[in-house]
Amino acid sequence: MGTYIIKTPDIGEGIAEVELVAWHVKAGDVVAVDQVLADVMTDKATVEVPSPVAGSVISVGGTVGQTIAVGSELVRLEVQGAGNLKAVDTGSVAVQDQKVAVPPKLPQRELPSPVAVPTPPMRSAEQTHERPIASPAVRRRAWELGVDLALVAGTGAAGRIMHSDLDSYRAAHPSDAPVERPPRFEPVRSDLRGTSSAVTPPADVSIPVIGLRRKIAMKMQESKRRIPHFTYVEELDVTELETLRERLNTQWSGKRERLTILPLLTRALVLAIRQFPQMNARFDDDSGVVTRHGAVHLGIATQTDNGLMVPVLRDAQQLDLWSVATEILRVSQAARSGRATREELSGSTITITSLGPLGGIVTTPVINHPEVAIIGVNRIVERPVVLHGAIVVRKMMNLSSSFDHRVIDGLDAAKFVQVIRGYLETPATLFIE
Numbered sequence: 001m002g003t004y005i006i007k008t009p010d011i012g013e014g015i016a017e018v019e020l021v022a023w024h025v026k027a028g029d030v031v032a033v034d035q036v037l038a039d040v041m042t043d044k045a046t047v048e049v050p051s052p053v054a055g056s057v058i059s060v061g062g063t064v065g066q067t068i069a070v071g072s073e074l075v076r077l078e079v080q081g082a083g084n085l086k087a088v089d090t091g092s093v094a095v096q097d098q099k100v101a102v103p104p105k106l107p108q109r110e111l112p113s114p115v116a117v118p119t120p121p122m123r124s125a126e127q128t129h130e131r132p133i134a135s136p137a138v139r140r141r142a143w144e145l146g147v148d149l150a151l152v153a154g155t156g157a158a159g160r161i162m163h164s165d166l167d168s169y170r171a172a173h174p175s176d177a178p179v180e181r182p183p184r185f186e187p188v189r190s191d192l193r194g195t196s197s198a199v200t201p202p203a204d205v206s207i208p209v210i211g212l213r214r215k216i217a218m219k220m221q222e223s224k225r226r227i228p229h230f231t232y233v234e235e236l237d238v239t240e241l242e243t244l245r246e247r248l249n250t251q252w253s254g255k256r257e258r259l260t261i262l263p264l265l266t267r268a269l270v271l272a273i274r275q276f277p278q279m280n281a282r283f284d285d286d287s288g289v290v291t292r293h294g295a296v297h298l299g300i301a302t303q304t305d306n307g308l309m310v311p312v313l314r315d316a317q318q319l320d321l322w323s324v325a326t327e328i329l330r331v332s333q334a335a336r337s338g339r340a341t342r343e344e345l346s347g348s349t350i351t352i353t354s355l356g357p358l359g360g361i362v363t364t365p366v367i368n369h370p371e372v373a374i375i376g377v378n379r380i381v382e383r384p385v386v387l388h389g390a391i392v393v394r395k396m397m398n399l400s401s402s403f404d405h406r407v408i409d410g411l412d413a414a415k416f417v418q419v420i421r422g423y424l425e426t427p428a429t430l431f432i433e
Helices: 136-145 163-172 211-226 239-251 261-275 321-337 410-425 427-431
Strands: 002-007 017-023 036-041 046-050 055-060 067-069 073-079 085-088 092-095 098-101 229-237 281-284 289-292 298-300 302-304 307-309 350-354 373-377 381-387 390-404
Touching (some): 002 085, 036 073, 036 211, 229 410, 239 261, 239 427, 261 321, 261 427, 298 321, 302 321, 390 410
Parallel strands (some): 298 350, 350 373
Antiparallel strands (some): 002 073, 017 067, 036 046, 085 092, 229 390, 373 390, 381 390
16 A cells, blocks of 8 residues: 655646645545545636545645645545555655655664654544535525435535435435525514513624635725725616617527627727727736737626625627627626636626626725726616607616726726716617728
8 A cells, every 4th residue: 555645736827825725635534546635726717626546535634725836745545556645765765756865873872762643533423513615605605495404315527416416316206395594684673572482593603705706806805905096977868779689689589698788888999998908908007007909809697506606708809799698698607507617717807897786876886806897787677768858768887997097097997987878878879890
């Protein structure tokens, strides 16, 4: 038997350290070749670390949420054969094929006894029940279905519970009672005689901010710390735009991707950037250089189960409406499912953010640093407005856009949004070069 050391992988792009966001194994587990051992996260994406060999886990290095250096020991396995950590011989110690000289014994002196390294206490029978391995989406679905994941057999790597495992469990146990939920807090009740009773509220829960949530927090903090934001809000009459959109969707139903307002806004944004190229830029404030980009690589702010991500629609200036709709759907679904690559999550030059029907009246979007502008879409509502001296019902929407005031003047920002407004209120102009 030998020992095999698996190190924290070098993911490239000059990354020197990663965050450990999940363990899929523990000491004593038997692992197979290509079985996922842990998940680590960079600034761009989460990466799974597979095992290159089969063996038994001796120890794991690091705790969830810890930042670890690339090249440091991640997992130690006991394997058949020599492994990659050689045993001590009489003259040298070879660690991963690197020999380190051992000093000779001191004559006529008694060497100090080695310091005993404490070993972890053995777990009791009650402690061996580990938390089931499942993705956040599976855990949420299990909670909604009232299924205790501890009762579900996982068929994924290392016993990970998949959506199909939930389906199989529900099919085999259709009459199972739902899992008991924590009691809801109820306020103190008083009767007419002045007596009162209170229901004990649920206990406080401490949730560590790790993984993607930590990256989001750091990104937002960095953006607000570095960038002096100013937000400009403009009201748009999108009645004609919505009429056009509905007509196109009816005409091409089942043949082309359904159009939302985002492809039309993308088209207006691309045309407006031709007049205001300073909006399609990234500001390296460390070197004091603004780079205006010729191609429009559009960030699409996307809410996922794990938090906010910004997949990128590349070369939006070259795409027609339906190609934009298809690409927005593709990159958004990739982000939500966790399949987006690092390339699909980096390199945007300007960003669109939208909360859809929950868009509210006004928002103050945070710029996706190091970009200099972000366009926020609020919800569309019908309300009475004065048009040509008459009160009529129109479909109205606000654009809430933020800009980096270090490099974008307020007047230019206002003109930029007004140009977008002109295109969207007169949608025929979207197709006139």
